[in-house]
Amino acid sequence: MKKLLLFLPLVALVACDPLVTDGDLKARLEALGFSKVMIQPARLNCGRFGQGKRFLGSNKQGQVVLGQICYLKAARDVQYKVDILSTMTPIPDRASQ
Numbered sequence: 001m002k003k004l005l006l007f008l009p010l011v012a013l014v015a016c017d018p019l020v021t022d023g024d025l026k027a028r029l030e031a032l033g034f035s036k037v038m039i040q041p042a043r044l045n046c047g048r049f050g051q052g053k054r055f056l057g058s059n060k061q062g063q064v065v066l067g068q069i070c071y072l073k074a075a076r077d078v079q080y081k082v083d084i085l086s087t088m089t090p091i092p093d094r095a096s097q
Contacts, residue, residue, distance in 0.1 A: 020071050020078055025053060028080050029069060033060050046070035049081055064088045 022039045029037045037057035044052040052070030059065050067084045 020051075020073065022053070024078075025055070025069050025071070029055060029057060029082070032082060034058065034065065044068055044070070046072075046081070049079075052081075054085075058090075059087070062090065064090055 025039055026037050034055075034057040037055055040054045040056070042053070044054065046052040046068075049070045050072035052068050054066070054068045057065050057067075064087065065084055066086045066088075067082060070081045070083075072079045072081075
């Protein structure tokens with residue numbers, strides 16, 4: 001029982017650290033104006049800004065965007081940084097012409 005009490009502070013410290021899920025990243029990108037966002041499963045190393053993931057989505061102009069979103073976990077909050085790697089204009093369907 002005493003050993004269990006020794007690990008209790010460690011568990012409390014881990015529980016206070018904010019977790020960032022793919023759903024959080026997708027919600028953040030949608031709040032920034034992107035739609036149809038798909039998060040790629042592989043993690044990125046963003047250097048001093050922490051970890052991140054690549055995403056594919058569309059912006060307000062209707063262009064397909066390939067980018068990366070990096071996040072840095074601070075004491076109680078999470079900071080995000082979005083970089084656009086490339087944009088592509090979608091090819092219209094022949095059926096709609």
